[in-house]
Amino acid sequence: MRADVILTPTDCWRGGMSGSIAALFQRLTQGVYVIGVGRGEVRNAFTAAWVMQVSYDPLLLVLSINPQHSSYALLKEGRVFSVNVLKKGQLDLAAHYGRADPKKLASTEWTTERFGPPLLREALAWFGCRVVSEHPAGDHMLELGKVFDGKLLDSEAEPMSYRETGAMDGAVALFPDVLGDP
């Protein structure tokens, strides 16, 4: 079925609009990552899709993180984070690190090499980033990270697409019923 739906505040589609707005945003393409944070021996990791490159010189990634998230304080303290790229099919890992369970690091394999935050042994690749600046962005915070380390663990695997995770993270419920005024 083809859709040709305008999603402006002037439309009268209030009922069911949330699904329509979510469907629109699902057309933005993202990967799926496990973000590692840590300060000394205290470490955590969580699943995230809002990661991308934003600069070549220096090489910078941006991570958009919910400051209500329990890992945010650790990121602020440690000022470093890892970005572990999940492979297509690793939905179990995406779900595992998407949970609030404080013991989630205990049941999967990870290392830290010369770096503090957890690096997943099963990941496709990882990046090591130092936070260089932070900017508020609505209900999230943008963390700009300078990439100073990285490793490609499996050059044959395909990265996971956020679309592949379907409704796993319950994000559809987070979209408003209608778009706001400009």
Place this chain on the structure above:
Amino acid sequence: MRADVILTPTDCWRGGMSGSIAALFQRLTQGVYVIGVGRGEVRNAFTAAWVMQVSYDPLLLVLSINPQHSSYALLKEGRVFSVNVLKKGQLDLAAHYGRADPKKLASTEWTTERFGPPLLREALAWFGCRVVSEHPAGDHMLELGKVFDGKLLDSEAEPMSYRETGAMDGAVALFPDVLGDP
């Protein structure tokens, strides 16, 4: 072939490292978009991959733009931008809007509806965004855009992946030979 390559400054892989670092960054997943900008009757559009959602409330997208780009001045003046989602297979459109040709808008179909910047009739979907803040990010600028309009034009089409564009944009040459110090 499987790779297991550490890309730190301590490695001695200076020759050919650029390709390796580019290969690592290619594991980050992005879409491909045509960004429209405009102020009054002056309009432009360009191909970009560095776009993502960063907030639910309000709904915000971030665009990372090279301030040397000719469209940057128009974006600063108009303070609005459109994000046109390209479909899988629309490599001709990606290449067309990737050129510096000042007449590129004349040869494809677009509209503006109630909005100023160009909206591509052939796109999968588009978003209308108003710039709410701007932050420097290395050699780029982050433009935070509040989404106040949007349209899903083709719900059956798959979005284009940046990986699909291969070496079209010449980005491999923009990666450094080695990663810098933290």
